Amino acid sequence: MNDPHKTALAIDALRRGWPIALAGQDGTLALLPIETADPARLAAFDPGGAASLLLSAGRAATLTLANQRDAAAPDSPVLIERAPWLDFATATALADPQFDLQVPMKGPFRAHCLVERDAGAAALRLARIAGMLPAFFVLPGESAALVLTPGDIDAHENAARLTIATRAHLPVVGAEDAEIVAFRTPEMPGEHIALLIGKPDGRPPLVRLHSECLTGDMLGSLKCDCGPQLHAAIDAVAASGWGMILYLRQEGRGIGLINKLRAYALQDQGFDTVDANTRLGFAVDSRNFAVAARMLDLLGQRSVRLLTNNPQKVAQLEAAGIAVVERVPHILPANPHNERYLATKRDRTGHQF
Ligand SMILES: Nc1nc2c(ncn2[C@@H]2O[C@H](COP(=O)(O)OP(=O)(O)OP(=O)(O)O)[C@@H](O)[C@H]2O)c(=O)[nH]1
Ligand SMILES: [Zn+2]
Numbered sequence: 001m002n003d004p005h006k007t008a009l010a011i012d013a014l015r016r017g018w019p020i021a022l023a024g025q026d027g028t029l030a031l032l033p034i035e036t037a038d039p040a041r042l043a044a045f046d047p048g049g050a051a052s053l054l055l056s057a058g059r060a061a062t063l064t065l066a067n068q069r070d071a072a073a074p075d076s077p078v079l080i081e082r083a084p085w086l087d088f089a090t091a092t093a094l095a096d097p098q099f100d101l102q103v104p105m106k107g108p109f110r111a112h113c114l115v116e117r118d119a120g121a122a123a124l125r126l127a128r129i130a131g132m133l134p135a136f137f138v139l140p141g142e143s144a145a146l147v148l149t150p151g152d153i154d155a156h157e158n159a160a161r162l163t164i165a166t167r168a169h170l171p172v173v174g175a176e177d178a179e180i181v182a183f184r185t186p187e188m189p190g191e192h193i194a195l196l197i198g199k200p201d202g203r204p205p206l207v208r209l210h211s212e213c214l215t216g217d218m219l220g221s222l223k224c225d226c227g228p229q230l231h232a233a234i235d236a237v238a239a240s241g242w243g244m245i246l247y248l249r250q251e252g253r254g255i256g257l258i259n260k261l262r263a264y265a266l267q268d269q270g271f272d273t274v275d276a277n278t279r280l281g282f283a284v285d286s287r288n289f290a291v292a293a294r295m296l297d298l299l300g301q302r303s304v305r306l307l308t309n310n311p312q313k314v315a316q317l318e319a320a321g322i323a324v325v326e327r328v329p330h331i332l333p334a335n336p337h338n339e340r341y342l343a344t345k346r347d348r349t350g351h352q353f
């Protein structure tokens with residue numbers, strides 16, 4: 001039986017720097033998160049100094065582990081042998097790119113064949129869901145109090161567990177008759193929101209899937225186009241007669257705020273939005289829009305006109321059973337700070353401008 005509550009407990013444990021174990025199809029790994037642990041916890045976890053490091057392929061490639069250049073899957077697991085000189089501080093430097101310019105990498109790092117690939121991949125996925133660096137000390141076996149399976153993580157992510165929690169009128173700038181609908185699952189801290197605008201008129205609604213961007217939505221960041229896109233979407237839906245904004249808690253394309261800001265720090269060093277994600281050890285885009293399909297379902301909408309430049313949103317909604325009868329472009333003027341970001345979206349992530 002898959003148990004989503006175990007995943008919630010595991011996320012909490014990782015955030016506190018406690019070990020967990022993941023039991024996959026090909027074996028079990030005990031894991032201590034590098035970002036939140038410390039040397040004393042490492043000594044308790046691994047008294048014999050035998051633990052290896054579990055990193056992502058993207059991060060391993062950055063560390064020039066030449067046999068790990070798996071550009072297709074930067075978030076797949078790689079096992080690094082624990083040499084005697086590889087102490088906690090060195091492991092931290094391997095995990096966290098903010099130290100790349102300060103810490104000369106000693107090496108040589110030796111990658112080992114990871115037998116427990118299923119458990120390793122699930123561990124990296126769990127780190128991403130927890131908003132943490134995808135990097136662990138790892139030992140074979142179950143030497144942790146909490147043992148979960150990849151299926152427990154799937155259950156935690158299952159959009160079918162989403163329900164409508166409450167709804168109310170919410171007049172907003174550009175749509176004084178709007179209604180807000182809030183959704184949640186038992187496990188996830190972030191509540192998704194729908195803003196319903198106008199009255200149904202028999203046509204499919206104009207729908208905008210907006211992924212959370214604290215920096216753009218709240219602070220007016222000029223690095224991206226999220227803030228202007230959000231407000232222009234409200235105006236466009238209101239002008240169209242009726243529709244909705246789905247505000248999805250997918251900060252940083254699914255890697256969370258802290259990891260997005262780590263990616264911004266890499267962008268300060270000159271990497272673009274794609275390479276920054278990869279160097280951190282994440283996929284370029286970790287979002288799953290099945291959650292939006294579930295929200296539309298709960299709102300009684302099976303057919304939509306979608307306001308987006310991102311063909312992935314169209315494809316994922318359709319795969320989840322929502323008919324996208326039209327894609328409506330949603331292009332805002334560039335500014336000097338987001339010009340390169342928008343060009344990267346056009347040239348490297350398939351956005352249609
Ligand atoms: N990881 C990461 N996330 C970013 C970055 N800039 C913006 N985001 C996030 O990207 C999401 C918005 O995605 P975009 O790719 O800009 O646009 P989109 O939603 O795919 O496509 P459109 O529907 O055409 O706007 C939000 O969750 C932002 O927080 C970045 O440099 N790195
Ligand atoms: Zn943004």
